[in-house]
Amino acid sequence: xxxxxxxxxxxxxxxxxxxxxxxxxxxxxxxxxxxxxxxxxxxxxxxxxxxxxxxxxxxxxxxxxxxxxxxxxxxxxxxxxxxxxxxxxxxxxxxxxxxxxxxxxxxxxxxxxxxxxxxxxxxxxxxxxxxxxxxxxxxxxxxxxxxxxxxxxxxxxxxxxxxxxxxxxxxxxxxxxxxxxxxxxxxxxxxxxxxxxxxxxxxxxxxxxxxxxxxxxxxxxxxxxxxxxxxxxxxxxxxxxxxxxxxxxxxxxxxxxxxxxxxxxxxxxxxxxxxxxxxxxxxxxxxxxxxxxxxxxxxxxxxxxxxxxxxxxxxxxxxxxxxxxxxxxxxxxxxxxxxxxxxxxxxxxxxxxxxxxxxxxxxxxxxxxxxxxxxxxxxxxxxxxxxxxxxxxxxxxxxxxxxxxxxxxxxxxxxxxxxxxxxxxxxxxxx
Amino acid sequence: xxxxxxxxxxxxxxxxxxxxxxxxxxxxxxxxxxxxxxxxxxxxxxxxxxxxxxxxxxxxxxxxxxxxxxxxxxxxxxxxxxxxxxxxxxxxxxxxxxxxxxxxxxxxxxxxxxxxxxxxxxxxxxxxxxxxxxxxxxxxxxxxxxxxxxxxxxxxxxxxxxxxxxxxxxxxxxxxxxxxxxxxxxxxxxxxxxxxxxxxxxxxxxxxxxxxxxxxxxxxxxxxxxxxxxxxxxxxxxxxxxxxxxxxxxxxxxxxxxxxxxxxxxxxxxxxxxxxxxxxxxxxxxxxxxxxxxxxxxxxxxxxxxxxxxxxxxxxxxxxxxxxxxxxxxxxxxxxxxxxxxxxxxxxxxxxxxxxxxxxxxxxxxxxxxxxxxxxxxxxxxxxxxxxxxxxxxxxxxxxxxxxxxxxxxxxxxxxxxxxxxxxxxxxxxx
Numbered sequence: 001x002x003x004x005x006x007x008x009x010x011x012x013x014x015x016x017x018x019x020x021x022x023x024x025x026x027x028x029x030x031x032x033x034x035x036x037x038x039x040x041x042x043x044x045x046x047x048x049x050x051x052x053x054x055x056x057x058x059x060x061x062x063x064x065x066x067x068x069x070x071x072x073x074x075x076x077x078x079x080x081x082x083x084x085x086x087x088x089x090x091x092x093x094x095x096x097x098x099x100x101x102x103x104x105x106x107x108x109x110x111x112x113x114x115x116x117x118x119x120x121x122x123x124x125x126x127x128x129x130x131x132x133x134x135x136x137x138x139x140x141x142x143x144x145x146x147x148x149x150x151x152x153x154x155x156x157x158x159x160x161x162x163x164x165x166x167x168x169x170x171x172x173x174x175x176x177x178x179x180x181x182x183x184x185x186x187x188x189x190x191x192x193x194x195x196x197x198x199x200x201x202x203x204x205x206x207x208x209x210x211x212x213x214x215x216x217x218x219x220x221x222x223x224x225x226x227x228x229x230x231x232x233x234x235x236x237x238x239x240x241x242x243x244x245x246x247x248x249x250x251x252x253x254x255x256x257x258x259x260x261x262x263x264x265x266x267x268x269x270x271x272x273x274x275x276x277x278x279x280x281x282x283x284x285x286x287x288x289x290x291x292x293x294x295x296x297x298x299x300x301x302x303x304x305x306x307x308x309x310x311x312x313x314x315x316x317x318x319x320x321x322x323x324x325x326x327x328x329x330x331x332x333x334x335x336x337x338x339x340x341x342x343x344x345x346x347x348x349x350x351x352x353x354x355x356x357x358x359x360x361x362x363x364x365x366x367x368x369x370x371x372x373x374x375x376x377x378x379x380x381x382x383x384x385x386x387x388x389x390x391x392x393x394x395x396x397x398x399x400x401x402x403x404x405x406x407x408x409x410x411x412x413x414x415x416x417x418x419x420x421x422x423x424x425x426x427x428x429x430x431x
Numbered sequence: 432x433x434x435x436x437x438x439x440x441x442x443x444x445x446x447x448x449x450x451x452x453x454x455x456x457x458x459x460x461x462x463x464x465x466x467x468x469x470x471x472x473x474x475x476x477x478x479x480x481x482x483x484x485x486x487x488x489x490x491x492x493x494x495x496x497x498x499x500x501x502x503x504x505x506x507x508x509x510x511x512x513x514x515x516x517x518x519x520x521x522x523x524x525x526x527x528x529x530x531x532x533x534x535x536x537x538x539x540x541x542x543x544x545x546x547x548x549x550x551x552x553x554x555x556x557x558x559x560x561x562x563x564x565x566x567x568x569x570x571x572x573x574x575x576x577x578x579x580x581x582x583x584x585x586x587x588x589x590x591x592x593x594x595x596x597x598x599x600x601x602x603x604x605x606x607x608x609x610x611x612x613x614x615x616x617x618x619x620x621x622x623x624x625x626x627x628x629x630x631x632x633x634x635x636x637x638x639x640x641x642x643x644x645x646x647x648x649x650x651x652x653x654x655x656x657x658x659x660x661x662x663x664x665x666x667x668x669x670x671x672x673x674x675x676x677x678x679x680x681x682x683x684x685x686x687x688x689x690x691x692x693x694x695x696x697x698x699x700x701x702x703x704x705x706x707x708x709x710x711x712x713x714x715x716x717x718x719x720x721x722x723x724x725x726x727x728x729x730x731x732x733x734x735x736x737x738x739x740x741x742x743x744x745x746x747x748x749x750x751x752x753x754x755x756x757x758x759x760x761x762x763x764x765x766x767x768x769x770x771x772x773x774x775x776x777x778x779x780x781x782x783x784x785x786x787x788x789x790x791x792x793x794x795x796x797x798x799x800x801x802x803x804x805x806x807x808x809x810x811x812x813x814x815x816x817x818x819x820x821x822x823x824x825x826x827x828x829x830x831x832x833x834x835x836x837x838x839x840x841x842x843x844x845x846x847x848x849x850x851x852x853x854x855x856x857x858x859x860x861x862x
Contacts, residue, residue, distance in 0.1 A: 073828070074830045074832070075830075075832075075837070076841075076844075076845070077827075077840060077841040077843075077844035077845045078837045078840045078841060078844070079837075080763075080767075080784075080787075081784075095832075108830070111828050115828065229774075290764045290767045290768065290771075291763075291767065293767050293770050293771050293784060294771075295771055296768065296771065320760075320844040320845065321844075321845065329751075330764075332511075333721045333764060336721045336722065337721065337727065337768055339724050340721075340724050340725075340726055340727065341772070343660075353511075353512075353724060355512060356511075396508075397504070397542050397546065399505045399506075399539070401505070401506075401526075406506070406509045409508060409509045409510075410507075410508040410509060412508075413507075413508035413509070413751040413752075414507070414508045414751065414752065416847065418849075
């Protein structure tokens with residue numbers, strides 16, 4: 001599928017963000033790409049070279065999904081009658097355990113990567129399963145199809161069903177093997193990611209061992225934090241020695257600038273302080289937070305408190321949609337709910353609803369920051385890699401009064417994969 | 432576009448609802464349609480006649496949108512930074528006033544009817560504008576394209592901008608003329624609907640006059656109720672003589688079994704009692720309720736209290752999507768939010784989240800009840816008219832474990848207009 005990585009030149013308009021509040025539209029730009037990187041961006045003037053590709057619509061940076069469970073794709077869009085802990089037992093674990101079968105793995109993971117790419121996800125932080133070979137297969141499929149991936153072999157050595165669990169020893173051994181195998185693929189598209197499922201399913205010994213592996217190989221770490229109130233109580237029971245849920249990860253060496261924590265809905269102020277100090281990336285998963293009735297996360301407050309590393313996660317199958325376009329809209333809705341519920345609150349600015357360009361930031365540059373990839377992804381800047389989507393608004397009705405901004409707003413609210421006509425990763429067209 | 436209204440025979444599986452809690456899947460049914468009506472539904476057995484159309488996917492009843500503003504389609508998907516009252520002034524009134532131009536009207540309304548039909552809306556309760564001829568044009572377009580419509584010429588004679596208002600006299604005169612003209616079309620697809628915008632923009636004299644017209648012609652009535660807290664306060668100031676906002680409509684003869692009230696978010700218990708007694712239909716517009724930060728309506732409580740006439744409205748452009756598929760998902764989210772917020776409440780069953788088949792009920796039979804059309808629309812029963820959608824799941828990934836129920840659940844969560852392959856209204860294929 002990926003084409004030759006040639007030198008590319010585009011004449012295009014584009015939208016991107018330079019920060020949470022800096023949204024920019026640039027008209028008629030000449031973007032030159034060499035070896036997958038943007039080498040120049042200039043206002044178009046005069047004649048256009050014959051080798052320049054003229055984009056009729058516009059471009060945006062590729063979407064980055066900071067939290068998605070690849071095996072759960074098989075039941076995405078079903079089973080939202082339970083809260084997190086019961087949902088894991090009834091729907092998730094029975095389906096995840098089937099991924100010891102490599103044929104099943106390939107069948108499903110090819111669909112996941114194809115579907116997410118088609119929806120504009122140029123980079124995803126994946127949770128696979130506890131199976132190291134199956135998790136490696138996901139890495140291979142990402143490389144084959146040209147999608148960037150943080151690939152996580154999941155770890156769980158306690159409070160897990162008999163049919164889907166590991167010993168501490170096997171979990172650490174398999175993780176080390178998995179890490180080496182992913183690194184052995186020698187692709188700069190995929191990175192192994194240390195993935196303790198969450199505190200309840202990981203012993204202290206396992207967490208400490210995983211922290212050591214992450215440190216040894218300088219790897220990203222991902223997990224779940226403060227998603228569900230019953231989960232939080234359970235963690236407090238399991239770890240009375242730690243000050244809060246966040247501190248459990250911190251006390252086990254798993255909370256630092258390489259960490260991505262999903263959900264983070266019910267954080268206490270001292271947890272938010274710890275996460276900010278440690279420069280942890282936060283993956284906001286609004287669809288899942290609604291579907292599993294976990295709670296409503298307040299992005300605006302985190303921003304007000306100084307967090308920059310906030311991005312979006314589809315969290316399939318906790319969330320029902322594999323599309324970041326859906327995540328953006330759900331993030332808008334979540335912020336509206338926060339605003340509605342805040343009528344009697346002081347510090348009103350912490351409860352302002354988000355605007356369309358804010359959630360666009362979250363899906364692009366914000367998510368790049370969460371993965372510590374903002375030096376090379378997230379927007380159109382010289383020196384960054386060229387991960388981009390070509391957007392065609394056909395099918396979305398526009399009227400005379402629409403301008404560049406309302407056109408884009410309509411794309412955010414009404415767009416879907418039909419409007420994503422081409423997908424580029426590292427300068428290669430993959431869709 | 433509509434084909435000859437012949438006799439039709441289908442071999443199909445279908446899903447429909449018989450009540451809020453009765454969701455039914457029927458496999459391999461022979462549905463015979465004569466003159467637009469279902470004359471028999473039988474289990475298929477033995478050979479199939481050569482004139483029977485075999486549906487490879489499945490059928491569902493057509494969707495019914497109980498609340499949509501056709502002129503607002505031009506800015507659907509933009510401008511969600513304000514609450515209702517400010518939003519009306521800044522975005523709505525300036526755009527609605529342009530519909531005194533019939534050319535503009537036809538251009539826009541053809542797009543609205545085409546777009547909603549494509550999304551499976553076989554019947555819609557429309558608000559047009561204050562302009563009688565333009566509103567009549569909407570009725571004509573519905574007839575041309577084969578969509579059922581309640582067509583409302585909007586009334587507003589106070590608290591309206593100078594450039595978009597009526598006198599009481601002209602409003603009543605134009606309404607009467609409009610009603611006669613729609614009835615003069617002699618189509619059983621369209622019905623004129625008495626449409627006072629909402630209490631703040633209608634004097635008592637106007638409301639009383641409109642109630643008289645509704646009574647004279649035995650017409651449905653539609654308006655907005657209890658959408659926004661500032662709106663409610665304003666109504667209380669305008670009508671201190673009435674007990675509640677709902678009582679204002681009641682006191683002016685506008686609240687009865689022919690009435691459709693949109694939003695109904697913040698109703699007091701005594702208002703709910705009044706609405707139930709009067710058998711008012713409630714149009715739940717969850718997308719709009721989020722987007723304009725109006726509030727979160729509790730469907731489950733209404734059902735527990737005995738309401739049967741509850742349906743869904745897209746409320747474009749207060750809601751950003753013209754699709755009932757979106758409304759169903761937003762209704763699920765709204766119910767999840769209600770459930771999340773109810774942790775400390777008693778009477779837990781009033782806060783249970785809705786299931787996928789509940790929102791399917793709301794979009795079909797529930798909405799039919801809201802419009803008092805459940806004797807002929809809303810599900811597949813002998814004697815009812817044949818308004819149906821043919822669903823093709825192509826593009827939604829299914830797996831070996833999926834059964835008839837998870838397949839349908841995936842359609843509800845992940846489907847869009849691509850999966851609606853054919854649309855029938857009154858036995859005629861219109862898409």
